[in-house]
Amino acid sequence: MENINRVILMVMDSVGIGELPDAADYDDQGAATLQNIAAEIGGFNLPNLEKMGLGKIEDIEGVSSELEAEGAYAKAAEKSKGKDTTTGHWEIAGLISENPFPTYPEGFPAEVMDQFHEAIGRDSLANRPASGTVIIEELGQKHMETGKPIVYTSADSVFQIAAHEEIIPVEEIYDYCKKAREILRGEHAVARVIARPFVGEVGNFERTERRKDFSLTPPEPTVLNHLKDEGLEVNAVGKITYIFNHSGITHSVATSNNMDGVDKTLAFMDSMEKGLVFSNLVDFDQNYGHRRNVKGYAEALKNFDQRIPEIKAAMRDDDLLIITADHGCDPTYPGTDHTREYVPILIYGENVIKNLNLGIRNSFSDIAATIAEIFDLDVEISGEKIEFI
Structure with a gap:
């Protein structure tokens, strides 16, 4: 041609x-x-x-x-x-992908979350499927009070980390994602780990354009x-x-x-x-x-x-x-x-x-x-x- x-x-x-x-x-x-x-x-x-x-x-x-x-x-x-x-x-x-990527309708297992918490030096909130906008409305205030990142998934094969940019700086959120990507291998090799930074006040949170995906090659x-x-x-x-x-x-x-x-x-x-x-x-x-x-x-x-x-x-x-x-x-x-x-x-x-x-x-x-x-x-x-x- x-x-x-x-x-x-x-x-x-x-x-x-x-x-x-x-x-x-x-x-x-x-x-x-x-x-x-x-x-x-x-x-x-x-x-x-x-x-x-x-x-x-x-x-x-x-x-x-x-x-x-x-x-x-x-x-x-x-x-x-x-x-x-x-x-x-x-x-x-x-x-062509012969095997589907893993999904987590009940949230991620303890073996994943324990490693993640140890890697980032703190616990997290949520660990369940949710809409990204809804989950920050529900848990944004608690996140800001405790400093714990919000971890959630969806029907897709994703491990998402939401955090307010004034509580956890964007580069630190990205670092959390890199650590999660290292953990999520083998049977838990999700397609994407996604940073979901947000800003704003309680009741008026807004996700920013600084989203970043950490995918499998x-x-x-x-x-x-x-x-x-x-x-x-x-x-x-x-x-x-x-x-x-x-x-x-x-x-x-x-x-x-x-x-x-x-x-x-x-x-x-x-x-x-x-x-x-x-x-x-x-x-x-x-x-x-x-x-x-x-x-x-x-x-x-x-x-x-x-x-x-x-x-x-x-x-x-x-x-x-x-x-x-x-x-x-x-x-x-x-x-x-x-x-x-x-x-x-x-x-x-x-x-x-x-x-x-x-x-x-x-x-x-x-x-x-x-x-x-x-x-x-x-x-x-x-x-x-x-x-x-």
Whole structure:
């Protein structure tokens, strides 16, 4: 594919498009993030995703299936075991995970917490699954009175440490995370340890942008490593660099929200000569999916949809845009967990055949195999390349 020199890969975090055949194994029968949100709000108004072919993948209220798509479209199944952010992104980059990461619905066992308390020289609060904003409201005052950090998890494979920046300085919170990362190995190797600093007064706490993730390094090279080894740019936007523990990344920028993620993606597009921009738009998942905020999720989709013309206008003739997701997180579904779903794949560019139905892909890793083909990488990558030219 010598006519493509740059790939812009954007992950709409958690924007699933219907339950997978094995959804029952994950208690996710009936989950369908896009379809169920659309039904609950009386239909979407997403004209730009519609033009790209979103309504041709599945029936979604308010999204037409009759328009001729401006590019190619498909949906992909997750081949890995699990339904978390790390597993999904690793598979997009060509790495299939045979075993799901551990989760802790009852909190972390004493063998983990005892080591952690010894390592940091103090006890902690909570040790249970919780919403990050709720847990600091509940325990923020006690944390400030005792100096004990708040340790919590979620339905994801995460060990999160929240602390007020005036009680435990940010660098010390990061140090606690590094100590936890050393402890959480083997059977307790969670996907991510996350620092969650916050500020403010009791009753008015606010998490800051100094969040930091301490992730596992992928056990094998991904397409990102192979691109970097060839001297190509791999530009990471948002939490991408943390998901891969900085492995295979040449440049990275943090983001404060989805719109900032789009801005940072556009900035890389303005400067990059050859390579990949890999962006994660986290708000869908973090702010709306887990919190079961249907209207907020729908509004976030609308806001992203309105930026798509700007992204297209910034594209060169040798660019390829891929918009996809990493799992589902249906806010209409019981519970606050991710949901085991197909993800949409929308492909757009000067070289892409218009209105091309690419069917059902067997793995997210088809995206990695396609990127490897585009850049003529002589490597073995899981997945089957997508033919869209």
